[in-house]
Every structure is written in C-alpha cells, then in structure tokens.
Amino acid sequence: MKLFHSPASPYVRLVMATAFETGQAGDIERLPSAAGPVKRDATIVARNPSGKVPTALLEDGSALYDSRVICEYLDSRHGGRRLFPAEGPARWRALTLLSLAQALLDAALLARYEVALRPADKRWDDWLTGQMAKIDSSVAELEAHWIDHLSGELDIGALATACALGYLDFRFADHDWRAGAPKLAAWYRKTESRPCLVETRPAG
Numbered sequence: 001m002k003l004f005h006s007p008a009s010p011y012v013r014l015v016m017a018t019a020f021e022t023g024q025a026g027d028i029e030r031l032p033s034a035a036g037p038v039k040r041d042a043t044i045v046a047r048n049p050s051g052k053v054p055t056a057l058l059e060d061g062s063a064l065y066d067s068r069v070i071c072e073y074l075d076s077r078h079g080g081r082r083l084f085p086a087e088g089p090a091r092w093r094a095l096t097l098l099s100l101a102q103a104l105l106d107a108a109l110l111a112r113y114e115v116a117l118r119p120a121d122k123r124w125d126d127w128l129t130g131q132m133a134k135i136d137s138s139v140a141e142l143e144a145h146w147i148d149h150l151s152g153e154l155d156i157g158a159l160a161t162a163c164a165l166g167y168l169d170f171r172f173a174d175h176d177w178r179a180g181a182p183k184l185a186a187w188y189r190k191t192e193s194r195p196c197l198v199e200t201r202p203a204g
Helices: 010-021 067-075 088-116 125-145 156-171 182-191
Strands: 002-005 029-032 055-057
Touching (some): 010 067
C-alpha cells in the first residue's frame, strides 16, 4: 500500500499508528505530499477529489480515504486482536469515541488554520473562540464519561483519542487541557509511551 503522507497530520498519524499497532507499517510506502487547505496537491486530487491526506493507494490501483476507512482496511488485514470490534455494544462505543476524537481534531485543525494561515487582518476571534470551546468540551466529555473505556483494551477510539491529545500538545502547547482533566492526563501519560505512538510522533 502507498500512502500520501504528512508528518504533521494527526489523521495520517492515526493511520500509521494503526499500521504499527497491527504490524503492517513496513508494508506502507509513504509518499510525500503538499496538501493544504488553500493550495491543493494535484497529485492527490487525481486520486481523491478532496485533495486531503491521508489517501491510500492499493495494489489494484484503487484509492481509499479518509483515515477511518484506511484504518478499518488495515484492521481487516492482520491476524491479531481487532481495533475495530466486529459487532455489538463494543463496536458502537469504539466508533462513538472515534467520532469524538475526530471532532476534537477537526476543531483543532480549524483553530490552527485560523492562527497560522489566515492573514492577521482577516482573523475572526469569535471563530477561534468557538473552535477552542469545542476542544474544551470534547476534553471534558472524555474526562467525565470515557476513562473506564479508555483504560480497557486499546481500540480505534482510544488510539484516535491519543492522537488527538498528541496534536493538542504539538500545536497548542500553551493550551493546558490537562488542568481540568487529571484522569485523562494520567491515561495519556501512560498511553503515549506505546510503541505505535512513539513511532508516529508528529514533526514539522
């Protein structure tokens, strides 16, 4: 499999963390990309009309996107314990947690674009405040209702949560999400040393 890759993308990180966790990282050829929210990479657009990373290219010439689809594809191709539970309440809990983590990331990326890419004279303070509020409410939800789940066996929701919190540390180091979420902070402190997360720490 080939993967359009960006070392700073938390969604790429989730795919690569899944690959490491399931023993498939060595089977992935990482393709460089110049994907961005304004200027798009035409090479990616030719395979994925959104132009976003991650985009995976399979041996049969087909493309897979987005991160959730690629992660579930990888999870279907190994012989170990599944990160995506097959059925029942465990599946729906894992997928709901995945959605919560991805919503946190969506808000974080929008906040990052507002600060890093939008010209200073065009920035919308209320927009930025709204995105940061989504981050804070997502962290509060994780602290209040998800610690028992996170403390169990790793699933795709927990892995996505770790990637989301890692992105906050990477891009919003001055935003102290830990202050109001001590149980979540303790879980993350232990989980971030997992090899699949050490191998995929963001850069750039």
